[in-house]
Structures are given as C-alpha cells and as structure tokens.
Amino acid sequence: MTARVPADRLPADAAGAPMAVLLPQATDFVREAMRARRAGMPAWRLESRHGVALLGVFLFGCGWAQAQAGMDHPSIAATIWKWTPLLARGFAFNLAISFLAMALGTIAGFFLGFAQISLLPPVKRGAWLTTHFFRNAPWLVLLFYCMFLLPFQVTVFGVTIPIPDWSKATLGLALPVMANVSEIVRGAMQSIPTAQWESAASLAFNRRQTLWMIIVPQCIKRMLPPWMNLYAILTMATVLASIVGVNEMMTQTQRALSAEARPGLLLAFYSYVLIWFFVYCYPIARWTVRLEARYAVNQ
Amino acid sequence: MTASRDATPGPIVEIVDVHQSFGSVDVLKGVSMRVAKGGVACIIGPSGSGKSTLLRCINGLVPIRSGSIRVATFDVHRLHTDAEKIALRKEVSMVFQQYNLFPHKTALENVMMAPIHVLKEDPAEVRARALALLAKVRLAEKRDAYPGELSGGQQQRVAIARSLAMRPEVMLFDEVTAALDPETVKEVLNTIRELAGEGMTCIIVTHEMRFAREIADEVHFTDGGTIVESGPPAELFDHPRKERTRAFLSQIL
Numbered sequence: 001m002t003a004r005v006p007a008d009r010l011p012a013d014a015a016g017a018p019m020a021v022l023l024p025q026a027t028d029f030v031r032e033a034m035r036a037r038r039a040g041m042p043a044w045r046l047e048s049r050h051g052v053a054l055l056g057v058f059l060f061g062c063g064w065a066q067a068q069a070g071m072d073h074p075s076i077a078a079t080i081w082k083w084t085p086l087l088a089r090g091f092a093f094n095l096a097i098s099f100l101a102m103a104l105g106t107i108a109g110f111f112l113g114f115a116q117i118s119l120l121p122p123v124k125r126g127a128w129l130t131t132h133f134f135r136n137a138p139w140l141v142l143l144f145y146c147m148f149l150l151p152f153q154v155t156v157f158g159v160t161i162p163i164p165d166w167s168k169a170t171l172g173l174a175l176p177v178m179a180n181v182s183e184i185v186r187g188a189m190q191s192i193p194t195a196q197w198e199s200a201a202s203l204a205f206n207r208r209q210t211l212w213m214i215i216v217p218q219c220i221k222r223m224l225p226p227w228m229n230l231y232a233i234l235t236m237a238t239v240l241a242s243i244v245g246v247n248e249m250m251t252q253t254q255r256a257l258s259a260e261a262r263p264g265l266l267l268a269f270y271s272y273v274l275i276w277f278f279v280y281c282y283p284i285a286r287w288t289v290r291l292e293a294r295y296a297v298n299q
Numbered sequence: 300m301t302a303s304r305d306a307t308p309g310p311i312v313e314i315v316d317v318h319q320s321f322g323s324v325d326v327l328k329g330v331s332m333r334v335a336k337g338g339v340a341c342i343i344g345p346s347g348s349g350k351s352t353l354l355r356c357i358n359g360l361v362p363i364r365s366g367s368i369r370v371a372t373f374d375v376h377r378l379h380t381d382a383e384k385i386a387l388r389k390e391v392s393m394v395f396q397q398y399n400l401f402p403h404k405t406a407l408e409n410v411m412m413a414p415i416h417v418l419k420e421d422p423a424e425v426r427a428r429a430l431a432l433l434a435k436v437r438l439a440e441k442r443d444a445y446p447g448e449l450s451g452g453q454q455q456r457v458a459i460a461r462s463l464a465m466r467p468e469v470m471l472f473d474e475v476t477a478a479l480d481p482e483t484v485k486e487v488l489n490t491i492r493e494l495a496g497e498g499m500t501c502i503i504v505t506h507e508m509r510f511a512r513e514i515a516d517e518v519h520f521t522d523g524g525t526i527v528e529s530g531p532p533a534e535l536f537d538h539p540r541k542e543r544t545r546a547f548l549s550q551i552l
Contacts (some may be wrong), residue, residue: 195399196312196399196401198395202360203417203462203465204388206381209417212414213412217400218401253540
C-alpha cells in the first residue's frame, strides 16, 4: 500500500554514512529520534534491567537501614509492611488522578487537535497557540496555577460546592496531557497521505465524512503508542501532586517517614515507592513497544 | 452504468481556454477541448505538461484561474461551495495513478462506502451492485481482502469499481497504469476497454500509446500547458502535423 509514513524509513545519509563503524549506533540514534518525533516528546523505554537495578537499590536500602537500626527496633520488612496499606491507598489515589487527567486531557486534546487542522485561520492559530503554550510550560508550574488560581469553593444559586485539592491537581495535570494529545492527533492526521483526502473528495465525500470515515480510522493505530507513552509519563508525574498537598503515595510516604523518625529508612522507603510505579508502568511500556512493532509492519 | 448512447447532440465535457497556475508557474495556458457523450478522449504528452492538472480541474479538485469548464449541467468554474463541488463529483469520478484505496476497508467496503454515505442509497442494494462491479473487474473472490493484500493491478481494478459504484456520467483516468508492472497493466486496460465499449464517457491521461490509439475517439497531445495537436488517433499517430508532436512520438514509439 502506498500509505507509508516516510518518517518510518531511515534517511539516506544514515544508510550510506562514511563512518560505517559507527553505523549501528547512529542508526539507533536516528530511530530513537524519529520515535520521539512521532511521540512528540522524548520517548523513554522501561526495560526489565531497570526493574532489577531498582530491586537491588531497594534491598541495599533495607540492609543498610537494618544495620543502622540495631536490635531494639522492629525489622525493616515489618516496618514497610505496616505502612503498606496506607501507601497503597495513596497509590490508588495516584492512579485515580492519572485516569481522570488522561480522560479529560484526551477529550480536550482531541478537540484541540482537530482545531489545529481547521480551515478557519483564527481557529487554527488559536489551537496552535494553546497547544504549544501548554506543551512547553513546566508541568509543575501548571499544577501550581491550578492549585492557587482556582477557588477552593464555588457558590452556584446559593449552593456552596467545595473544590477539593485533588480535583484541581487533576485539572493541572490534564492541561499538559491535552496539549500533548493535541499534537499526537495533529501529527497522526497529517501523516495520512494527501492522496487519501483527494480520493475521498473525488468520491464526493464532504470534509466531515472524510475525517471521520477515512482519516481518523487510519490514525487510531498511529496514535495509540504515543498516547500510551504519554499515559506512563503522566502516571509518574502524578507524584507532583504531593507538592501541593494531595494525599497521594508520595505524601503518604513522607508522613510514614516522619512518623517513624528514622533517617535510615529513607532509601528503603523511596525505592519501595519506585518499585510500585515500576510494576505498574513496565507492562504498559512493553505493550507500547509491541504495538509499535506490529503497526510498523502492518502499515 | 449508462450503456445506451444518448442521442442528444453536443459535448458532455466542454473546456474553453482554461488557464491555471501554481504560484508563478503557469501550468495550463489556454486549453480547450470537447468530449462527446460516450466518447473516449486520450491525453498524451511529456511529464509536467499539465495533463494531470487538467483532469483535476475537470472534477473541481483544482480551481482554474480563467476560462470555463462545463461538465453535463455543471459550470465547474462557477462552483465555489463544497456542496456544489460534491454535486459535480457525483457525476464525474476519478481513478488515480496510486489507486488511493482506503487501506482500513476491504475491497467490498471500499466500493460500497461512497454510494451508502454520499448517495444515501439502500445498503442492501449497494452491496448487490458492488458485488456485481467486483465481478465485472474479475475480483469477486477478493471482496474481503484489504488493499494491502492485493497486487497493484488488483487494487487499481477495485479503484475503478469504486468509482463506477457512484454511477458517474464521466470517468477520469489519471495515468492509471503508470505505477503497475507490465503484466498487470493489461488487466487494468482491459477493464477500461470494456467500460468504453459500454458507452461510458472517458477522459484518459496515459503513456500507453498503443492503448490510446486503439481506444480513443480523439487524442490530444499536450506540451508546456497547451494542447499542441488534437485529432483522431490514426491521424495524430501516423500523420502528426506539428513538429513537436512528431518529436515526442518518435521518442516514444
């Protein structure tokens, strides 16, 4: 089929480079850069060796804390186990925030992405500006904006509705997600060859039909891997909410640590938190890689 | 398909003094031609001579700068809104060099899509017609195959069936065999030959001179954005009047 993405092919200079010894490395770099460009952000990959390293750090942290503690304290394993239910509740909060922010950001990002290819110049320019503003603003700054600029309650028809901190944090994280989804959507739609638009037009499809029946269905496959990549990044960014005081896992860890008042526990506890995130994100990363490989062949 | 040749006189496609430019490049510099209903016109000429652009002007994909194009009852150069252009494209269908099938739909779905969603026809009826069209292009057994699973020639025949499903008055063919390997060219040309035999009005941009000679009522040789010479194939190929035509043909034949 003619509907190949040129970006999937390596540029000619990568194939015929004079320094052939460096070729495998160079090819890797080029591939990586192309993937990042399609994803619209640095595309990182979790690998199993990262998990092994993490486990090593965790065990080392436990051993170290145990050695420092001496005999008069309960064992490290028992301490961590004692706090695990609280930390797990915090982690559930992280996941809830990630789901909500992803859902909100995806919906808003779809609209923004469509607006970016609008035929009306003001709509197109406005969408471009919004996308790039929120894509390039630091996530933490957006989070602070939402925390402190939104009211803590609103009064509608005499009924006072409180706005909890976690919902403001969710909104703050949904904004950069929206901007990134917008770019993913725009990029995928523009990667469809213009010949598809032309043949749809010559079959008398209107623009809306062409988008929904012909362009978007072909885009879904291309959008899925970068979208999942974005989700994994978002999940790890949810701990930012601890800075603005949401009861998520990071906040709970700090509480546990201050309750225990044993500096030796620091490494063990924080690497324990990392392991939780790794266990959640690793399967997503593997799945993303599998999808990328499959769609690269099929298209 | 409209098999009966209409008795009404006058051309179904009439192009008068059409000019078109992309930026500062003049692509068409005063092109005029007429095609009678049921007639077959072949456009030949070197690459970049404006052949494909001319076809795209006829179905309104590319706007023209001046001149006039009339197709059936439509004044193409006066169509501005999308709705007007869509009405035109129901009558004029186009087949492309690169087939441009929809890769996420099967062969049958490709043929059925436009009649169902654009013409709003009854799906069962459309399905029966689509199956008949696939049989006509000898691809009945490939109806559930995706474009990626078909050869170039098969994809192109599905594309022709897809265009025919709209029951157009005029078919435009834009170098439809240029991307095919030699063995599959024949099967596509046979399909077009049958169509022309049934009285479909065809405007064909092609590099297949033997095919043009056999099938055309009139051949137009274009170069540098103008029609250099037009005439019945026997005349144009055997006794070209213009030096430029002679030079072109001597290089190709």
